[in-house]
Amino acid sequence: MTVPVLDVNDLSISFIQYQAGMRQRMLQVISDLNASIQGGEILAVVGSSGSGKSLLAHAILGILPKNAFVSGSILYQGQLLSPERQKKLRGREIALVPQSVNYLDPLMRVGAQVRTAVRRGNPPEEQRKAFQRYGLAAQVEGLFPFQLSGGMARRVLVSTAVVSGARLIIADEPTPGLHPEVVAEALNHLRQLADEGCAVMLITHDIGTALAVADQIAVFYAGTTVEVAPAADFQGQGETLRHPYTKALWRSLPQNDFIAIPGFQPSPYCLPAGCLFAPRCVMKTDRCLTAKPGMRDLRGGRVRCDHAS
Known part of the structure; x- marks a missing residue:
């Protein structure tokens, strides 16, 4: 096996919060x-809102707020991604395709914005190559963000990541609210980047979107990874999946059984003592209520469940 471009191990993130009387407490939002x-x-990171997907992206980029405390390790090409290294690589070798097109400067023409991200070669030439590649007409470079359609704005954001020459691209919910044809186009752009050798993290709450292009699916629940599985395992009634939450998530889709399981994802303010999914799990035992399971290899994937087989 070659060294992964990105390797996150036992990452935990907590935030200091102040309560009445200026008392401090640590709120853990991501664990192990x-x-x-x-x-x-392409690794697709899927999970419901509040499961920690975007926080993972911010931790990799080194843009967490100052009251965040981080443990565990993040390796980039086999070396620890320290704060100094994050600052050096951010926007160069590690690029973000953000969730919102509001990341574009409303007072700056989009061609000029993309040119500021060019690290090698002639900036105007590289920007025009990227626009041509993504079907943006020559005159688009002179437009302001408010003059773009949603699909055009997304292509500008992808162009910004491409001209940086990044090896790792993090796409944080890049397709919300877009027409299905534009969604397919955006996903194809990410697939092209991966096929050219980039490592791509696609953050999404939509498994259907993820399966269209992803090689691996990482399923998040309440701030941790419960399963990492090949995309091909998401089929049928979920027989080849490992974790009970992943199976329930798959079977809840409209094209499958469309059946939701009882309960809800726990808040960081009241996490269970043992397995985070135990209160909703039909397989739970007394041990699950007190002991946190670790990640283990199983059938070509990884799972955080002592009962998975």
Whole structure:
């Protein structure tokens, strides 16, 4: 096996919060999270809102707020991604395709914005190559963000990541509210980047979107990874999946059984003592209520469940 472009091991993130009387408390929002991406691969990170997907992206980029405390390790190409290294690589070798097109400067023409991200070669030439590649007409470079359609704005954001020459691209919910044809186009752009050797992390709440292009699926629940599985395992009634939450998530889709399981994802303010999914799990035992399961290899994937087989 080659060294992964990105390797996240046992990542935990907590925030200091102040209560009445200026008392401090630590609120843990991510615990023992694991993820790994090879060059040429798309890892889709899926989970409901509040499961920790975007926080993972911010931790990799080194843009968490100052009251965040981080433990565990994040390796980039086999070396620890320290704060100094994050600052050096951010926007160069590690690029973000953000969730919102509001990341574009409303007072700056989009061509000029993309040119500021060019690290090698002639900036105007590289920007025009990227626009041509993504079907943006020559005159688009002179437009302001408010003059773009949603699909055009997304392509500008992808162009910004491409001209940086990044090896790791993090796409944080890049398709919300877009027409299905535009969604397919955006996903194809990410697939092209992976096929050219980039490692791509696609953050999404939509498994259907993820399965269209991803090689591996990492399923998040309440701030941790519960399963990492090949995309091909998401089929039928979920027989080849490992974790009970992953199976329930798959079977809840409209094209499958469309059956939701009882309960809800726990808040960081009241996490269970043992397995985070135990209160909703039909397989739970007394041990699950008190002991936190670790990640283990199983049938070509990884799972955080003592009962998975």
